[in-house]
Amino acid sequence: MLKITFAILLATVLLTCGQTVEESQNQEAEVEAYSTDTLEHILEIGGYDVAHLELYDDGLFDLPLQKMGPSHVAWLAALRCDTFLLRKTLEDGANPNLHMEGYWTVEEAAMCDNGVDLIRILEAHDVTIYRDLSETEDVENEPLVNIALVSGNLEVADYLLRNGSTLDERDQRYGLGCSAAQTARDSATLAFLIERGVDYTELCNFDRSLLHNAVQHGAHNFVDYLLKNKLIDPDIRDEDGDTAYDYAVYQEDQEMMDLLETYLLTN
Structure with a gap:
């Protein structure tokens, strides 16, 4: 009886050790799988050359790569601030209002240093810019100007304010959200807001x-x-x-x- 008990105990210990090693190996493999050193560099999507965008197949896209087309490439072009590729895909019929990875195409553009150029390209292809959030049922939506301000992109913010946007609209996060007063992440943005009459203490x-x-x-x-x-x-x-x-x-x-x-x- 003692031998049987000891054998069971030994088997349990060995099994536990085996699981620990296996789990450790799996964790290491998972880390390795998400390293850009081991992932396949994406060279083409939907027939477009995207090698220069330095994208990797990390499994984070909304669709498998083989199902992605011009609209997805347009979104990626905005993400990487590529005016040439953005214009090309839109001319080929890409949807300028694609929502992927939590952002609209125009929102990605608003965070680029050359965001004004990108937004103008999108506007020429009838992009929707939500200035009045009552126009959308997207409860996570926020004014595009706020996104520009959060990223410190004052050139884009100024462009939007001169073309229909205001600093009065709150975003709709959690049904209430924040106004432009809360978007500053640096002193330059705060000065930009104060100059335009925004109460930063709101x-x-x-x-x-x-x-x-x-x-x-x-x-x-x-x-x-x-x-x-x-x-x-x-x-x-x-x-x-x-x-x-x-x-x-x-x-x-x-x-x-x-x-x-x-x-x-x-x-």
């Missing part, structure tokens, strides 16, 4: 302040700027009573915690 949903959002997005230099110039109280709290420091703790951002402590101790 709160987001859940009473999040500009400081809360800056901390949440890891904008260290901007947080330092806000607090150094005493633009926002470092101890300001959201509706749950959480401070910006609490947000830094949730984000496990030690650099941000150290920065905030400096101002909290001297406040």
Whole structure:
């Protein structure tokens, strides 16, 4: 009986060890699978040369590569800020209003340094730019100008504001969302907004302040700027009573915690 019990125990230990090794090997294989060093470089999609876009088959596209066509390539061209390929695909009948990976084609364009050129190309092919969010049922949608502002693309933001966009519309995240006042991630964007009469002290949903959002997005230099110039109280709290420091703790951002402590101790 003792021998049988020992044999069972030994088998259990060996099986457990075997599973541990196998799991470890699987984890290593998974990491390796998502390394661009081991993935196949995509050279063509839908008959278009996309080699220069430096895309990899990482399984993150909405469709298998063999099912992707001009509209997907147009989206990827906007993602990589490629005016030539964007124009070419649209001339070939690509849909300028494709939504992929959480963004519309025009939203990707708005984050590019040459975003104005890209947006003009899209506008020439009847792209939809949601300036009034009542026009769409997409609850995650936000004004295009806000996306440009979050990315610090003031040239695109200025272009949009001169062509029908406003700074009055809130995004629709969680049914409430944030206004343009909450989009700044650097001092230049904040100055851009203040010059246009935006109240940067306005709160987001859940009473999040500009400081809360800056901390949440890891904008260290901007947080330092806000607090150094005493633009926002470092101890300001959201509706749950959480401070910006609490947000830094949730984000496990030690650099941000150290920065905030400096101002909290001297406040």
